[in-house]
Amino acid sequence: MNVRFWGTRGSCPAPGPETTRYGGNTTCLELRTEDDHLVIFDAGTGIRELGLSLTEHANGDAITGDLFFSHAHWDHIQGLPFFAPAFQKGNQFQLWGSPALERSLEVVLRQQMSPVVFPVAFDQLSARMEFAPFAAHAHSGPGYELRAVNVRHPGGALGFRVWPSGEPQRSIVFIPDNELDRDGDRAEDASTRDALVDFARGAKVLIHDAMYTGAEYMDHRGWGHSSYRDAIDFAIAAEVETLVLFHHEPDRTDAALDEMLALCHQMVQERSGRVQVVAAAEGMTVGV
Numbered sequence: 396m397n398v399r400f401w402g403t404r405g406s407c408p409a410p411g412p413e414t415t416r417y418g419g420n421t422t423c424l425e426l427r428t429e430d431d432h433l434v435i436f437d438a439g440t441g442i443r444e445l446g447l448s449l450t451e452h453a454n455g456d457a458i459t460g461d462l463f464f465s466h467a468h469w470d471h472i473q474g475l476p477f478f479a480p481a482f483q484k485g486n487q488f489q490l491w492g493s494p495a496l497e498r499s500l501e502v503v504l505r506q507q508m509s510p511v512v513f514p515v516a517f518d519q520l521s522a523r524m525e526f527a528p529f530a531a532h533a534h535s536g537p538g539y540e541l542r543a544v545n546v547r548h549p550g551g552a553l554g555f556r557v558w559p560s561g562e563p564q565r566s567i568v569f570i571p572d573n574e575l576d577r578d579g580d581r582a583e584d585a586s587t588r589d590a591l592v593d594f595a596r597g598a599k600v601l602i603h604d605a606m607y608t609g610a611e612y613m614d615h616r617g618w619g620h621s622s623y624r625d626a627i628d629f630a631i632a633a634e635v636e637t638l639v640l641f642h643h644e645p646d647r648t649d650a651a652l653d654e655m656l657a658l659c660h661q662m663v664q665e666r667s668g669r670v671q672v673v674a675a676a677e678g679m680t681v682g683v
């Protein structure tokens with residue numbers, strides 16, 4: 396099972412010469428099961444280039460897949476109107492979102508394509524776009540199984556754990572937007588934290604929100620994002636093999652991300668942790 400990063404940035408796209416290595420597109424991941432079933436996580440601006448790649452490789456065949464949304468904040472949905480396969484008749488996507496959102500995913504995605512803000516209506520998409528019930532926070536798809544968990548983020552958001560059918564030891568956990576604050580005055584209560592640690596426990600790969608430095612976090616308490624330090628503590632507690640820093644701050648240049656990564660390696664060493672830490676970059680793949 397493989398994941399490719401098409402968008403790694405949080406909050407707002409950040410194109411330009413200083414973000415070419417880690418990428419400027421907002422959240423989008425492509426997961427391929429062993430028999431090549433397509434699973435997409437989030438539809439930030441990265442989904443535009445994913446769409447071009449899918450169309451190119453389809454050679455005219457129909458494209459089908461599952462599309463899971465962590466939540467409906469702009470940086471996780473804004474690429475969908477530019478997802479070329481959605482405009483192609485014969486293609487078919489199932490759209491999964493949390494039923495706990497204040498407004499349903501369907502309402503938000505339709506509003507994003509209403510005439511005041513976008514020229515093409517959702518109903519003009521030629522592909523079959525089916526909104527799927529996701530009340531149980533669990534789904535078994537072709538060749539994969541998935542669970543979701545509510546995380547701490549304004550308006551609510553989901554984290555996901557996905558693995559090849561029957562092989563939960565080969566899990567990838569994806570938590571793009573989540574506020575961890577272990578020791579601060581916004582600390583989660585112990586049972587909430589334990590439940591989240593259990594959710595991620597033993598994963599091969601944990602892709603987690605690591606938007607802020609410690610100092611930045613102090614200025615953004617309650618905004619729903621984590622410092623890299625808290626992400627590392629969480630990864631060590633959950634005994635994951637690899638932590639992928641994700642949802643990069645829009646102003647973070649490639650050079651600044653390199654520096655942050657070096658501090659992460661130092662911190663893991665200081666804590667005698669065994670987790671490998673990398674930073675998500677557009678085009679990067681991870682496999683389990």
Ligand SMILES: [Zn+2]
Pocket residue numbers: 405406468470471571572642
């Ligand atoms: Zn976000």
Ligand SMILES: [Zn+2]
Pocket residue numbers: 466468548552572619
């Ligand atoms: Zn968000």
